[in-house]
Each structure stands twice: as C-alpha cells, then as structure tokens.
Amino acid sequence: MKLGDIMTKDVTAVSLDTSVYDAACIMRDRNVGSVPICTDDMNVEGIVTDRDIVLRVVCDDKDAHNVRCQDIMTDSLAVGKTEMDVEEAIDLMGDLQVRRLPVVENGRLAGFVSLGDVAVNTRYDRATEEALGQISTPSQPSM
Numbered sequence: 001m002k003l004g005d006i007m008t009k010d011v012t013a014v015s016l017d018t019s020v021y022d023a024a025c026i027m028r029d030r031n032v033g034s035v036p037i038c039t040d041d042m043n044v045e046g047i048v049t050d051r052d053i054v055l056r057v058v059c060d061d062k063d064a065h066n067v068r069c070q071d072i073m074t075d076s077l078a079v080g081k082t083e084m085d086v087e088e089a090i091d092l093m094g095d096l097q098v099r100r101l102p103v104v105e106n107g108r109l110a111g112f113v114s115l116g117d118v119a120v121n122t123r124y125d126r127a128t129e130e131a132l133g134q135i136s137t138p139s140q141p142s143m
Contacts (some may be wrong), residue, residue: 003089004082006118007103007111013038016045017069020057023048023069034100037073042108046073047100079104089091090118 013036014023023035027050034049049068056072057064078096080089082105093101093115103111 001086002082003080003084003086003103004033004110005106005115006081006086007080007113008117009111010111011036011102011112013042013044013109014048015040016068018069018075019054019065019075019128020048020067020069020072023062024050024053024064033067036109036112038109039071044077044079044102044104045069046075046077047102048073049100051142060062077102082110086118089113090115 012026012030014026016037016039018037026035027033033051034047035046037046037048038044046069052072052074053064055064057067078092078098078101080092080103081104084103089101093099095132100112100114102109103113
C-alpha cells in the first residue's frame with residue numbers, strides 16, 4: 001500500500017509569515033497538532049507543531065500575534081511521497097522519531113500522514129507499534 005492511499009488529503013497549510021497565533025487557531029479549529037508551512041506554490045518549507053508553540057513561544061513569553069511561523073518552524077524536515085510504501089514511511093518516522101509526515105507529489109504538498117492514519121489500517125499494527133516504540137524512546141531530560 002502507498003502513502004497516497006492512506007494520507008489525509010484535506011490539509012490546511014500556512015505561509016512563512018503567518019502568525020503563530022493564527023496557526024494555533026487553525027490547529028484548534030481542525031483538531032490537529034501541526035500545520036505544514038508552504039510557499040505560495042505549495043512547496044513544503046517546514047512544519048509547526050503544538051509543541052513548537054509551547055516551547056518556543058509560550059515558555060519564552062513571546063506574543064503569538066507577533067511571532068511568525070518561519071521563526072519557530074522545524075525546517076530540517078523529512079517528507080514522504082505519495083508513491084512511497086507505507087512500511088518505508090513507518091520506518092522513516094521511527095528513525096526520525098516523528099509522528100507526522102507531510103506527503104508531497106511533484107514537490108508540492110499533497111497530504112499528511114500520521115501514525116494514527118497508519119494505525120487504523122490493521123495490516124500495519126506491528127510496524128506501527130515498533131515505530132511508536134522508537135518515537136517514544138525517552139530522551140534524557142535537561143536540567
């Protein structure tokens with residue numbers, strides 16, 4: 001099975017200059033934990049997660065209305081491709097310790113896949129469990 005078969009296709013992306021506040025409102029309204037950051041032609045530039053907002057805005061006492069997504073996004077980003085095998089994507093997510101993966105086709109955002117998308121397909125139960133184990137490996141807390 002390919003990522004294009006299981007990915008969420010109805011994805012809301014934001015631009016580099018979108019305020020963190022607006023991105024957070026999109027996450028709340030769509031009930032998602034992240035938004036991809038794209039150029040006008042839907043090339044994926046990065047991703048902002050709810051965790052990024054907490055750690056890089058809230059904890060630093062910054063004004064979410066005045067901080068832009070480009071200032072806090074993760075830009076060293078792996079992406080899946082619509083024709084990528086689901087097993088390969090699961091391995092990639094486990095190796096990178098990420099739960100979400102933007103999916104591109106011809107270099108443009110085509111969808112988004114999460115471990116949840118994979119988990120609902122029982123064919124991948126074991127692989128999903130292994131990836132989640134890798135992702136959930138605790139890191140050493142910094143003191």
